[in-house]
Amino acid sequence: MRAIVRTAAWLYAIAIYGFIFLPVIVLVLFSLQATSFPIPPFTGPSLRWYQAVLSDTRLTSALVNSLLVAILSSAASVTLGFLSAWGFARFTLPGSALLRGLITLPLTVSYLIIGMGLLVLFNWAGVPKSLLAAGIGHVVINLPLCFAVIYSQMGDHQINIERAARDLGAPEWKLLLLITVPVMAPAIFAGFFLSMTFSWDEFVISFLLTRFDTTLPVEIWNLLRSGLNPKTNAVGSLVFAVSIVLVVFFELTLLRRKPA
Amino acid sequence: MSVAGNRSRALPRAGRALPWALVTPALGWTLAFFVLPFIAMGLSSLTAHEGGGFTLANYSQFFTDPSYWRAMVNSLEVTAIVTVISILLAYPFAWILAEQVPERWQRLALMLAVLPFWTSYVVRSYSWLLVLAQNGVINRTLIGLGLIAEPLQLANTRFATVTGFVHFFVMLLTLTIFANLKQLSPSYRKAAADLGAGPVRTFLHVVLPLTLPGIMVGAFLTFVLCIGDYITPQILGGNNELVMPQLVMMQIGRRGDFPLASALSIILMAVVTVAYLACARWLKIERA
Numbered sequence: 163m164r165a166i167v168r169t170a171a172w173l174y175a176i177a178i179y180g181f182i183f184l185p186v187i188v189l190v191l192f193s194l195q196a197t198s199f200p201i202p203p204f205t206g207p208s209l210r211w212y213q214a215v216l217s218d219t220r221l222t223s224a225l226v227n228s229l230l231v232a233i234l235s236s237a238a239s240v241t242l243g244f245l246s247a248w249g250f251a252r253f254t255l256p257g258s259a260l261l262r263g264l265i266t267l268p269l270t271v272s273y274l275i276i277g278m279g280l281l282v283l284f285n286w287a288g289v290p291k292s293l294l295a296a297g298i299g300h301v302v303i304n305l306p307l308c309f310a311v312i313y314s315q316m317g318d319h320q321i322n323i324e325r326a327a328r329d330l331g332a333p334e335w336k337l338l339l340l341i342t343v344p345v346m347a348p349a350i351f352a353g354f355f356l357s358m359t360f361s362w363d364e365f366v367i368s369f370l371l372t373r374f375d376t377t378l379p380v381e382i383w384n385l386l387r388s389g390l391n392p393k394t395n396a397v398g399s400l401v402f403a404v405s406i407v408l409v410v411f412f413e414l415t416l417l418r419r420k421p422a
Numbered sequence: 423m424s425v426a427g428n429r430s431r432a433l434p435r436a437g438r439a440l441p442w443a444l445v446t447p448a449l450g451w452t453l454a455f456f457v458l459p460f461i462a463m464g465l466s467s468l469t470a471h472e473g474g475g476f477t478l479a480n481y482s483q484f485f486t487d488p489s490y491w492r493a494m495v496n497s498l499e500v501t502a503i504v505t506v507i508s509i510l511l512a513y514p515f516a517w518i519l520a521e522q523v524p525e526r527w528q529r530l531a532l533m534l535a536v537l538p539f540w541t542s543y544v545v546r547s548y549s550w551l552l553v554l555a556q557n558g559v560i561n562r563t564l565i566g567l568g569l570i571a572e573p574l575q576l577a578n579t580r581f582a583t584v585t586g587f588v589h590f591f592v593m594l595l596t597l598t599i600f601a602n603l604k605q606l607s608p609s610y611r612k613a614a615a616d617l618g619a620g621p622v623r624t625f626l627h628v629v630l631p632l633t634l635p636g637i638m639v640g641a642f643l644t645f646v647l648c649i650g651d652y653i654t655p656q657i658l659g660g661n662n663e664l665v666m667p668q669l670v671m672m673q674i675g676r677r678g679d680f681p682l683a684s685a686l687s688i689i690l691m692a693v694v695t696v697a698y699l700a701c702a703r704w705l706k707i708e709r710a
Contacts, residue, residue: 185546
């Protein structure tokens with residue numbers, strides 16, 4: 163009986179792993195295709211499509227745009243999130259619960275609707291479509307996330323360290339820079355990292371709010387119009403590789419501190 | 423700014439400029455770029471596309487035009503199917519990872535199980551297109567094996583949309599259910615065993631009820647993310663069978679009809695809110 167359960171469990175797990183990895187394997191395998199269609203039979207390996215991606219200035223500039231938007235919008239999200247989390251955790255403010263609810267509210271609304279709202283507003287206000295507009299949208303989706311992550315990590319332990327510093331005469335700004343930020347560094351970094359990955363991958367807001375200069379997911383979307391194409395496989399595999407490096411880095415630096 | 427006098431209090435008293443200076447930027451951002459756009463969208467939904475002026479036509483159009491209704495029904499059907507299939511596939515998988523895989527391999531097994539989670543969302547849907555297309559991997563394999571003569575129509579169908587969604591949400595739900603199962607204290611299971619329950623009864627009467635709140639949270643998350651998604655239905659489902667987000671995007675793209683797109687977005691949001699209120703009871707249990 164035991165053995166049967168074990169065997170069934172293994173078979174099931176292998177089937178699910180297969181399902182989960184099937185599209186990724188197909189994507190990466192046919193990015194190495196030598197001919198013009200990413201469909202069987204496999205004719206590679208060849209790096210020609212990676213060359214095609216790296217010499218395509220629209221894709222490379224979209225990649226730079228994506229990185230820029232991701233870094234700047236995450237920095238803004240984490241700054242606003244950290245300051246407000248600190249304010250709410252350290253001081254009793256009137257209507258605190260309501261205001262905290264307001265800050266986290268965008269988490270419950272889909273990106274499409276956030277993007278639509280900004281599109282309508284910017285359209286009325288005469289704000290042109292741009293990377294800046296998309297970046298503003300990315301801060302809207304990532305600020306609540308950063309706030310929630312950092313706020314949840316602000317415990318009594320940190321309050322005591324801050325109080326000690328205050329007693330020793332540290333002014334508020336020094337306290338912030340020398341005590342609170344270093345103590346909260348893991349949460350701040352986690353917020354920044356999460357924002358980076360969400361912004362890096364975000365499509366619909368960028369799609370609605372940018373026009374000529376755009377981000378990588380939108381440029382990949384434009385590539386899809388040409389149907390199945392090994393170039394799309396290659397750029398997709400590159401994006402995947404970047405994400406994996408980020409995740410492994412995150413896993414090794416941050417999560418290793420806690421005993422598994 | 424002297425705060426030294428406050429050391430006896432757990433929290434320094436508000437009423438100074440500092441606390442407000444800390445929270446105002448975030449609040450201001452949320453008001454300006456989340457609340458205000460929402461108000462703009464609400465106002466826009468009440469104006470006529472041609473010539474402006476107050477009207478309820480955008481809403482009545484949704485309720486009278488059967489093709490619009492159809493999109494909402496499609497959205498709800500696809501979302502329900504995806505949620506149920508994803509939970510049914512993810513639960514046993516998470517259970518195997520938590521109970522059958524040796525402790526020291528669990529972290530690696532889980533990381534592997536959610537690795538494709540980190541591919542770009544657009545790319546992930548495209549990858550399924552490679553698998554499901556007319557001359558894609560599945561059709562070529564089946565023809566090669568002699569099982570079928572003509573390629574099956576897999577892409578541009580509801581089946582493709584559901585497959586793409588299930589792939590994503592199986593990973594998401596595996597994460598949440600795994601965390602849930604690991605949080606269960608082993609003493610519950612020991613107690614059940616001591617009282618004479620076999621593994622099946624222990625699972626049905628102890629483990630499953632205790633993980634149910636976590637499943638509800640996962641199901642709600644799946645519902646919200648699935649019903650609001652444009653990418654997967656557009657890439658994999660195509661235009662044969664529209665869902666709500668596709669309908670919204672069509673209004674903007676084809677005709678620049680912001681008022682109608684706004685009205686449809688608000689209707690979609692209202693449905694999500696109703697679902698939230700319906701689930702709120704179970705969602706609260708989790709926090710307690």
